[in-house]
Amino acid sequence: MVTPAPRAVATAGPVLVIGSGLLGASLGLSLRAAGVEVLLEDSSPTSLRLAQDIGAGVPLADRPGAAPRLVVVATPPDVAGQCVVEALRTWPEAVVTDVASVKEAVAGDVLSAARHERAPDFASRYVGSHPMAGRERSGAGAADADLFYGRPWVIVAHPGSSASAVLAVRNLAGDVGAFPVELDASSHDRSVALVSHVPQLVASLLAARLAEAPSEALGLAGQGLRDTTRIAASDPRLWTSILAGNAGPVAQLLRELSADLAELLDHLERAAELGPLRGGSVGAVNRVMEAGNRGVARIPGKHGGAPRRYAELEVLIPDTPGSLGRLFTDLGEICVNIEDLVLEHSAGQHVGLARIMVDPGRHAEAEDALEKRGWRLITHAGQTR
Amino acid sequence: MVTPAPRAVATAGPVLVIGSGLLGASLGLSLRAAGVEVLLEDSSPTSLRLAQDIGAGVPLADRPGAAPRLVVVATPPDVAGQCVVEALRTWPEAVVTDVASVKEAVAGDVLSAARHERAPDFASRYVGSHPMAGRERSGAGAADADLFYGRPWVIVAHPGSSASAVLAVRNLAGDVGAFPVELDASSHDRSVALVSHVPQLVASLLAARLAEAPSEALGLAGQGLRDTTRIAASDPRLWTSILAGNAGPVAQLLRELSADLAELLDHLERAAELGPLRGGSVGAVNRVMEAGNRGVARIPGKHGGAPRRYAELEVLIPDTPGSLGRLFTDLGEICVNIEDLVLEHSAGQHVGLARIMVDPGRHAEAEDALEKRGWRLITHAGQTR
Numbered sequence: 001m002v003t004p005a006p007r008a009v010a011t012a013g014p015v016l017v018i019g020s021g022l023l024g025a026s027l028g029l030s031l032r033a034a035g036v037e038v039l040l041e042d043s044s045p046t047s048l049r050l051a052q053d054i055g056a057g058v059p060l061a062d063r064p065g066a067a068p069r070l071v072v073v074a075t076p077p078d079v080a081g082q083c084v085v086e087a088l089r090t091w092p093e094a095v096v097t098d099v100a101s102v103k104e105a106v107a108g109d110v111l112s113a114a115r116h117e118r119a120p121d122f123a124s125r126y127v128g129s130h131p132m133a134g135r136e137r138s139g140a141g142a143a144d145a146d147l148f149y150g151r152p153w154v155i156v157a158h159p160g161s162s163a164s165a166v167l168a169v170r171n172l173a174g175d176v177g178a179f180p181v182e183l184d185a186s187s188h189d190r191s192v193a194l195v196s197h198v199p200q201l202v203a204s205l206l207a208a209r210l211a212e213a214p215s216e217a218l219g220l221a222g223q224g225l226r227d228t229t230r231i232a233a234s235d236p237r238l239w240t241s242i243l244a245g246n247a248g249p250v251a252q253l254l255r256e257l258s259a260d261l262a263e264l265l266d267h268l269e270r271a272a273e274l275g276p277l278r279g280g281s282v283g284a285v286n287r288v289m290e291a292g293n294r295g296v297a298r299i300p301g302k303h304g305g306a307p308r309r310y311a312e313l314e315v316l317i318p319d320t321p322g323s324l325g326r327l328f329t330d331l332g333e334i335c336v337n338i339e340d341l342v343l344e345h346s347a348g349q350h351v352g353l354a355r356i357m358v359d360p361g362r363h364a365e366a367e368d369a370l371e372k373r374g375w376r377l378i379t380h381a382g383q384t385r
Numbered sequence: 386m387v388t389p390a391p392r393a394v395a396t397a398g399p400v401l402v403i404g405s406g407l408l409g410a411s412l413g414l415s416l417r418a419a420g421v422e423v424l425l426e427d428s429s430p431t432s433l434r435l436a437q438d439i440g441a442g443v444p445l446a447d448r449p450g451a452a453p454r455l456v457v458v459a460t461p462p463d464v465a466g467q468c469v470v471e472a473l474r475t476w477p478e479a480v481v482t483d484v485a486s487v488k489e490a491v492a493g494d495v496l497s498a499a500r501h502e503r504a505p506d507f508a509s510r511y512v513g514s515h516p517m518a519g520r521e522r523s524g525a526g527a528a529d530a531d532l533f534y535g536r537p538w539v540i541v542a543h544p545g546s547s548a549s550a551v552l553a554v555r556n557l558a559g560d561v562g563a564f565p566v567e568l569d570a571s572s573h574d575r576s577v578a579l580v581s582h583v584p585q586l587v588a589s590l591l592a593a594r595l596a597e598a599p600s601e602a603l604g605l606a607g608q609g610l611r612d613t614t615r616i617a618a619s620d621p622r623l624w625t626s627i628l629a630g631n632a633g634p635v636a637q638l639l640r641e642l643s644a645d646l647a648e649l650l651d652h653l654e655r656a657a658e659l660g661p662l663r664g665g666s667v668g669a670v671n672r673v674m675e676a677g678n679r680g681v682a683r684i685p686g687k688h689g690g691a692p693r694r695y696a697e698l699e700v701l702i703p704d705t706p707g708s709l710g711r712l713f714t715d716l717g718e719i720c721v722n723i724e725d726l727v728l729e730h731s732a733g734q735h736v737g738l739a740r741i742m743v744d745p746g747r748h749a750e751a752e753d754a755l756e757k758r759g760w761r762l763i764t765h766a767g768q769t770r
Contacts, residue, residue, distance in 0.1 A: 132605060144763040146701055150737075152605055183601060191602035194594060199613045201649065201670070202591045204677025205642050206584060211680040216568060217576035220517060220537055221684050227612040228584045232681040236674035243670045248657035254650050257590050261646070264586065265639050272633035285586070285628045289621035292589025295596040296617040299606050316531055324723040328713030338709040343726050352535075378529040 010171035013037035016060060016068035016091070018083055020051030023099050023131065024074030025143035028056030030176040033145045039066055051140040067091070070168055072129075073098035078241050081109025088113075088122055095168040096126050101192060102245035103128045103156045103185040111158065121162070127169045128156035130188060131178055138238065146177070153178035156185050193249035200231055200239060201254065207232030223344045264288050310339045310357035313366055314378035317343075317352040327354065327375065334369045336362050353378070395556035398422035401445060401453035401476070403468055405436030408484050408516065409459030410528035413441030415561040418530045424451055436525040452476070455553055457514075458483035463626050466494025473498075473507055480553040481511050486577060487630035488513045488541045488570040496543065506547070512554045513541035515573060516563055523623065531562070538563035541570050578634035585616055585624060586639065592617030608729045649673050695724045695742035698751055699763035702728075702737040712739065712760065719754045721747050738763070 014037040017024045028038045028051060038057030042048040048059055060066065071087045071094045073080055080100035087096045088110070100106055106128055114123035133151045153173035157166050166182075173180045183191065207229040210218065243250060264284050271281035317323045324343075331338060340357040358366055367377055399422040402409045413423045413436060423442030427433040433444055445451065456472045456479045458465055465485035472481045473495070485491055491513055499508035518536045538558035542551050551567075558565045568576065592614040595603060628635060649669050656666030702708045709728075716723060725742040743751055752762055 132607060146761050146763055149701060149761075154605065181601075181604065187599070187601060191599070191605050194598050194602045195606045195610045198594065199591060199610050201673060202587060203609075203613050204673045205645050205649075206587045206677075207680035208645060208673065208676035209579060209583065209638055209642060209680060210683050211676050213579050213680075213683070214572070214576070215683075216566075216572060217579045218683055218685060219566065220539065220576050221580045222517060224588075224616045225580045225584050226684060227615050228588050229677070229681045229684065230612050231609045232674075232677035234674070234678075236671050236678065239674050240667050240670045243653075244656065244667055247653045247666055251650060251653040251657050253594055254646065254653065257594060258643070258646055258650060260590050260593060261639065261643055264590075265636060265643060268628075268632045268636040268639065271629065272636050281632055282625050282629055285625045286621050288586060288589045288593065289617075289619070289624050291593035291596055292591075292614070292617035293619075293621065295592035295594060295598075296614045298595050298598070298600075298603055299611060299614065300603060316534060322717075322722055324726070325713060325717040325721075328710060329717050332707075332710040332714050336710075337707055341709065341726065341728050376531050376534075378531055 009034045009036060009175050011036050011168070011175045012069055014039050014063075014066055014068045015172075016041065016066075016071045016087075016094070017057060018042070018071065018073045018087065019075035020047050020056060020140050021074060021076075022138050022140070022142050022147070023133070024072070025051040025054065025056040025140035026133075026145065026147035027072060027074065027099075027176060029054065029143055029145040030148060032057060034175055036175070039063055039068060047140060051143070054140060054143060056140065056143060068094050070094060070172065071096045072172070073100075075100075076241055077102060077245055081106040084110055084126060085113040088125060089117070092119060094125065095165040097129045097169045097172070099129050099131055100245070101130055101196075101242050103130060103154075103188045105245045107156070107158045107185045111160075114160075123158070123160045124162040125165050126158070127161045127165045128158075128185065128188075129169055129173070130154040130156065130192070131173070131176075133178070138235070148173070149177035151178050152181045154188055155180050155182045156188050157182070158185065189246050190249045193246055193253055197243055197246055197250045198253045198257070200234060201243070201250070202257070203229050203232040260288065260291075311360040311363035313354075313356040313358060313363065313370070315354045315356065315370060316376040316378070317354050324354070327370075330370060330373050330375070331356070331366070334366055336366045336369075394419045394421060394560050396421050396553070396560045397454055399424050399448075399451055399453045400557075401426065401451075401456045401472075401479070402442060403427070403456065403458045403472065404460035405432050405441060405525050406459060406461075407523050407525070407527050407532070408518070409457070410436040410439065410441040410525035411518075411530065411532035412457060412459065412484075412561060414439065414528055414530040415533060417442060419560055421560070424448055424453060432525060436528070439525060439528060441525065441528060453479050455479060455557065456481045457557070458485075460485075461626055462487055462630055466491045469495055469511060470498040473510060474502070477504060479510065480550040482514045482554045482557070484514050484516055485630070486515055486581075486627050488515060488539075488573045490630045492541070492543045492570045496545075499545075508543070508545045509547040510550050511543070512546045512550045513543075513570065513573075514554055514558070515539040515541065515577070516558070516561075518563070523620070533558070534562035536563050537566045539573055540565050540567045541573050542567070543570065574631050575634045578631055578638055582628055582631055582635045583638045583642070585619060586628070586635070587642070588614055588617040589619075645673065645676075696745035696748035698739075698741040698743055698748065698755065700739045700741065700755060701761040701763070702739050709739070712755075715755060715758050715760070716741070716751070719751055721751045721754075 016039045017028050018041045020040050020042045031038050039060040040051050040057040041060045073083045075083050077100040080098045084098050110126045131148050131153045133148050155169050170180045267281040267284035336358050342355045344353040401424045402413050403426045405425050405427045416423050424445040425442040426445045458468045460468050462485040465483045469483050495511045516533050516538045518533050540554050555565045652666040652669035721743050727740045729738045
C-alpha cells in the first residue's frame, strides 16, 4: 500500500498534555511519533501510568524544571475551563488550548479569570480546539497515534487570542494529521449542536421507543432503523457532560424540531380520527418529507463533493464463510475500484446485500463481469444516480 | 461462489399480478424464474409493456380464458383495498393477497365489502402480505428477481381467512426466497410504525434542521449525522401514501416521543438560563440516553443473534485508487473471514476508516498480519466487545 509522505513537524516541544484519556493519550502518542517531547499530567496516577506505559509521554513530575511551550487540556469537558485558567497561570510563557467539545463555556471561564490577572497577555495565550475525533471507547487503553488523522480539527480563537497562539494550535492540528477549520466559539457550539448533539438526542429519543416494544416488531427491523438508532448506543455519562455545556444551542434546535413535530402530530391525529385523506395529514407528511430531502441533500459527500456521484452495484452476498472476501478478490481481478461500500442485512436474513459505489463509466462492465463469475446482482435500468 | 440449492416450487400458477411497479414486476420475474406462469395487469399500458418486456409475465388481456389461482395486488397502497375487493369479485376461485405496507385498512375494505357479497367464501380467500423489501427506486425498470431473497415477508391473515389461502401466500413468499412471518393486521401496523414509519419521520424532522443551516456547520458533519439522516432522502410521494394509511399507530408513537422531548427540552431550557449544573438537565439527558441504550440493544443482530459478537479491526484507508481492494485482497491472503464491514468518512477527510468485524479468535493475528503488510490500524486494549 501507499504510505503517506513523511510529516514536516511544526510544533516545538515540550508539549504538556493535561488529562490522559483517549484524546490526551492519542495526542501524546501522535506527537511522540513525530519526535516531539511530550509531558503528561493527570489527577489519576493509574491513568497517568497507563499513558506513560503506552508511550504517550513522560510524567511532568519526572522532569523538574521543564518549561512546556504548548499546554493541551484534555480533561473531561466540565472541568476544562478551570484547568485552562490554571494552566495559563502556571505556565506564563506557554500557549494553552483545550479539546473540549463545547467552546463558549471554556472561553467564558478564561475571559472572566483574565479580569483579575495582572499579566496583560493572560487571555491572548488561549485558543480553543475541538478535534472531531470521538470514539465509542474511552481511556488511554483505546488511544491511537492515528486518531486525528484526516479528521477536522476546529480552531476557536477569541477576539483577544494572539496570532502566534492561533498558529501554534494550527500547527498542532497539522502535526497530528488533522485538517484545521477556524470558527468562533458561538458558531462552533451551534454547529456541533446541529451535526452532533441534536442527532445524538434524537437517535436516543427514537431508540427509547424500542425499549418496551414487542419482540415481533423488532424482528422486522431493517437497515433504516439500524442506521437511525446506531449512535443511541453511545455512553450516557460522556454525553451528559457534553450536553450540559451546550444546552442553549441544543434547546433552540430541539424547540424548532418540536414545533414541526407538534404540527405533524396534530394532522396525523386528525387523520387517525377522520380517515386517511382528511385531517390534512397528506400535506403535513409531504412537507416534513420534502424538508428532510432538502436537508439531507446538503450534507457534503466524500471530500466535500456532491453526494452520490458514483454508480452503484448491488450484489447479494450468500451467508457462507469467505463470501465477502471472494467478492472483493473478484472485484480486484476485474480491476474495478471500490469508491464506497455499504453492507445491508436485516434480522433473520440469510443473505446480505453489498452496495458498492464505483465509477459510472465502469459500472455496466463490472456488472457483467460479476454475473459471469456467478454473483447474483440486483440490476435495473437508470442505475447511475 | 456457492450457488443456493435449487428451489422446490410450491406455487401453482397462473399467478395474476395486478400493478407492475417495482414489487409487482420483481415478483413476476422471480416467479417466472421458478417456472410459474405469470399474468400481468396494470392501469398504465406503458408500465404493463415495460414489465412484459423485462420478462415479468404476459398481459392478462393476451390470455383470454385464463383462470389465475392466486392474485397478487401490487398497486399503490391507497388503492390496494379497492383492487383486492375487485379481484375477489372477478376471480371467485382465486386466493387474493396484496403487498401494501399497511394492512388494517386493506382488511377493513375486504370485510366491509364481504357483508354485501353472496359468496360465503368471499373474505376467506383474502390474506394480506407485506414483503419487507422496499427500495429507494421505483417502477419495473428497477425490478429484480432477487428483490425478496432473504427478506422477511409478513403474512397477515384475518380471523376468517381460510387455512388454504394462508398456505398459498406462505408458499408464494417461500418460492421467491423470502421467509414468512405471521402477524395480525393490528400488530403488523404497529410494528411497521415502530421500525419503519416513525424512524422515517424522525429522520426527516432531523434532516429538516439542515435545510437552512450554515455551510460551515455542515462541513463538520460526521458519520453520526449521515447515519441518522440517510433515509430522509426517501421519496415523499410514496411515504405520504404509506403514512396516510397508518396514522393511528404512527401518531401514538410520535406522541410518546413528543412527551419525552418536551420534558428534555424543559430541562435544557432551564439549564441554558441557570447554568449547566442547574435546571435538572444532567438527569434529563441521562434518562434519555439510557433509555436509548436499552432500546438500541434490543435490535437483533445478523440472523437474530446478539449484536456485536465479533471483534473489530479498525483500518485506515488511504484515499488512493485501489486501497479498499488491496485491503480485501490482503484479508483474503491472511484467510480472515469478514463478518461485517462499515466504512466511515467525513467531509474533507482524505482517509477513510474501515471497521471490519471478524472472529474474535482471529483478531490479534489479523491485526499483526495487516500491520506487517503496511496498513495503519487503530489498535487498543479490550478490543472484543
